[in-house]
Every structure is written in C-alpha cells, then in structure tokens.
Amino acid sequence: MSNIHRNYKASILLVEDEENLQESLKLNLELEGYEVTAVDNGLAALKAIKNEYFDLIILDIMLPEMDGIAVAENIRLQNNDVPILFLSARNTSADRVLGLRKGGDDYMTKPFNLEELLLRVEKLIIKNKKLHDRSSVPDVYEFGPNKIDFAAQECIGKDGKKYELSKKETMLLKLLIENKGEVVPREKILQVVWGYNVYPTTRTIDNFILNFRKYFEEDSRHPKYFHSVRGVGYKFTDGKES
Known part of the structure; x- marks a missing residue:
C-alpha cells in the first residue's frame, strides 16, 4: 500500500467502458487502498463529479455518450482542478498533446504497465493534495x-x-x-x-x-x-x- 493512504484514503473516479479493463483496474486500485467509483460513459462521469469530490479521475477517451476530451473540457469549465489521467488506445504525439491541452495532467496509452499506472496515480494525488493543503480556503x-x-x-x-x-x-x-x-x-x-x-x-x-x-x-x-x-x-x- 502506498504511503499516501496511511492517514488519508483518496477517492478515484474511473471512467472506462471496456468492462473487463474497468473491473481489473477497479480491483487493483482498491487493493492499493483507494476508494473507487466506476462509470462507463461520459455523461455518468459528469453526474458523479457534480455529486461527489474526487482526488483523481482516470478517464478513457473513446467513450459512449460523450468522449473523454469533452468530459475533461466540461470539468475544467466548472473550475474543477481535479487531476485527470487519460487512458487511450490513441498513441500518436498529436493525441497526447490534445489530451494535455484539453485539461489532462497525464496521458497513458493502452496497453499499459499496471505498476507504472499505479505510480502515476499516486504521484498525481500527492501533488494535488499538497496544492490544496497550501491554497484551500479555511472553513x-x-x-x-x-x-x-x-x-x-x-x-x-x-x-x-x-x-x-x-x-x-x-x-x-x-x-x-x-x-x-x-x-x-x-x-x-x-x-x-x-x-x-x-x-x-x-x-x-x-x-x-x-x-x-x-x-x-x-x-x-x-x-x-x-x-x-x-x-x-x-x-x-x-x-x-x-
């Protein structure tokens, strides 16, 4: 279990429409100590974000209802700075640049190494938590x-x-x-x-x-x-x- 979970249980929104991959990722993230909410389309992702706070979003790009790029744009328009990690089968440099320009903080191509994904997830959450601890408005x-x-x-x-x-x-x-x-x-x-x-x-x-x-x-x-x-x-x- 990663160090971040000793005092804080981070929450992740997993947006992936491929059922087997979604189940596998959810299981491995939960084994790392994360709380995981999983949805399989873009509109469901926006609804979840509106109702809950997440420390990280893992976002597939090719989704039904609304693609991952449009989801990321909507999230940023809401002034929500939650870290977004894109997962995509699209692996050209142009695809990666587009994802980062539209609000992504990181971009991984499928197939990916699970250990690398988990390390990137941990680093994004730790970085975001440090920023919020420094800049959030007190009660x-x-x-x-x-x-x-x-x-x-x-x-x-x-x-x-x-x-x-x-x-x-x-x-x-x-x-x-x-x-x-x-x-x-x-x-x-x-x-x-x-x-x-x-x-x-x-x-x-x-x-x-x-x-x-x-x-x-x-x-x-x-x-x-x-x-x-x-x-x-x-x-x-x-x-x-x-």
Whole structure:
C-alpha cells in the first residue's frame, strides 16, 4: 500500500467502458487502498463529479455518450482542478498533446504497465493534495471586520450583524475567495455555482454581488472587496492590495 493512504484514503473516479479493463483496474486500485467509483460513459462521469469530490479521475477517451476530451473540457469549465489521467488506445504525439491541452495532467496509452499506472496515480494525488493543503480556503475566513463561516453558511458583516447565507451565496463567495485578486469569468461562475446546463441571467449574479456589498462593504459605491469587471466577470480582493 502506498504511503499516501496511511492517514488519508483518496477517492478515484474511473471512467472506462471496456468492462473487463474497468473491473481489473477497479480491483487493483482498491487493493492499493483507494476508494473507487466506476462509470462507463461520459455523461455518468459528469453526474458523479457534480455529486461527489474526487482526488483523481482516470478517464478513457473513446467513450459512449460523450468522449473523454469533452468530459475533461466540461470539468475544467466548472473550475474543477481535479487531476485527470487519460487512458487511450490513441498513441500518436498529436493525441497526447490534445489530451494535455484539453485539461489532462497525464496521458497513458493502452496497453499499459499496471505498476507504472499505479505510480502515476499516486504521484498525481500527492501533488494535488499538497496544492490544496497550501491554497484551500479555511472553513472560517476573515477579511477586514468581516467573517464568513462556510460550514455554517453564515457571516458577520461590517456592522457586526450575523447574516444567513444561501447555498449559492456560499458557493460564490468561496469561488471568489479561492481566486483572490483574479477576475473570475462569468462563464466559470455559471458552471460552478449554477451547473453547466442551468444559466441564470447576468443580473442574477449582479444581485449576489450587490448583496455581498451590503453585507461587507463600508461604501458599496466604492467597493473594497467585491468588484465587477464589466464584460468579463467579478473579483474579490481582501483590501490589503494597493
């Protein structure tokens, strides 16, 4: 069993439509101590990703319903940085480049060596866990006089009052804070907060930002924390930037 599992049991989504290969991979990954969810088509993969957190996705490219490249593109549009390891019978350099450009972190061709696959899986999960340990937003986040409790879905605003947050308000706050100092495109917000097939109007997002300014800004006309970038998206700053 690999070292990563001594204190942490990683979760893997295996997307493979070849039944025998799927069963064999699932068994060997479970023997390594991983929790494995297996599906056999692209749409089922997107549904699983929407409902669960995974530390790694092993993704076949030639899939029914939606191919692996399209699945990877959808995952990245949701601002989901889960590592993706492509498995494919396509073995040209152009195929590998395409897979990596479309969101893959690694690419292995079939047939493959099982020991090599397991080593690559372990390295991708360890690398991703280190990144998240360093950059993830804590359950309670403070900026200026404000405090957000993501777990409780509530906040204390500029006036010291407590406000209940809706699930979507909580998700949007977390997304903006995770990308502190960077403009988050409107399309990415739609994907992450509302889902890739449900599109509210731009005004809906604007109303959320207006609510945040009401909770947290001393002067909502000259915001210090929550900024709209016309025609592009929205940005959070913690007030410490010049």
